[in-house]
Amino acid sequence: MTTLFNNIRVVLCQTSHPGNIGSTARAMKTMGLDRLYLVRPKHFPDPEATSLAVNAAGVLERAVVTQTLEEALADCQFVIGVSGKERSLSQQVMTVREAAQVVKTTAEHSQVALVFGTEMSGLSNAEADLCHVLATIPANPEYTSLNLAQAVQIMSYEVRMALTTGELHYQEKPSELATQDDLERFYEHMREVLEHIGYINPRAPKKLFERLRRLYGRTRLEKEEVNLLRGILTLSVTPKKHKKY
Secondary structure (H helix, E strand, O other), X not given: OHHHHXXXXXXXXXXXXXXXXXXXXXXXXXXOOOOEEEEOOOOOOOHHHHHHHHHHHHHXXXXXXXXXXXHHHOOOOXXXXXXXXXXXXXXXXXXXXXXXXXXXXXXOOOOEEEEEOEOOOEOOHHHHHOOOEEEEOOOOOOOOOOOHHHHHXXXXXXXXXXXXXXXXXXXXXXXXXXXHXXXXXXXXXXXXXXXXXXXXXXOOOOOHHHHHHHHHHOOOOEHHXXXXXXXXXXXXXXXXXXXXX
């Protein structure tokens, strides 16, 4: 899996704002990418880039700066240009999700580049000509403008989801469910309290309590939740006064 990520690079063309470079580094690292290429950046290195990279400064330190896009792509076998422009070009255009699936199969044995244009105008036609396919983010057609780092984040996320199982990076510990004995004790406690406060008439309970049992039965109560509910029932009969308030 590490090899797949190592075979993918993000290429930014002629970025004018150093903050976008730093934010891009952060977006990449959160998705497991760390190979950044910068084609003629206006300001780099720059303190603002480092500041906005937060804990992804290492991506900036390893960034490769080139004078031309051709240099940045020289050893790549597959190049995806990320663009929101409509073009009258012959390249195949796909969504970033579709493109990520292509990355999945290609990065196993080839170097893949994800190319992004300038903040103001995106990829030029000349830059797009160097790409094998174009990928676009299916945004609101009435307003498709995205910040550069936002576009990198979305593309990087789609790549990560394609390359991994999408599992959480932490495993939540399952809570202990209440036993049937716990539940029966809770139901009996609830019946006593509801009769005590007059909510249920013990001589004519009808089906009210059965409905309450079904309601709680559907929730698959945890042991701690049963204890919490029983605590509420106890204090409903004998309220506790808080001295601090």
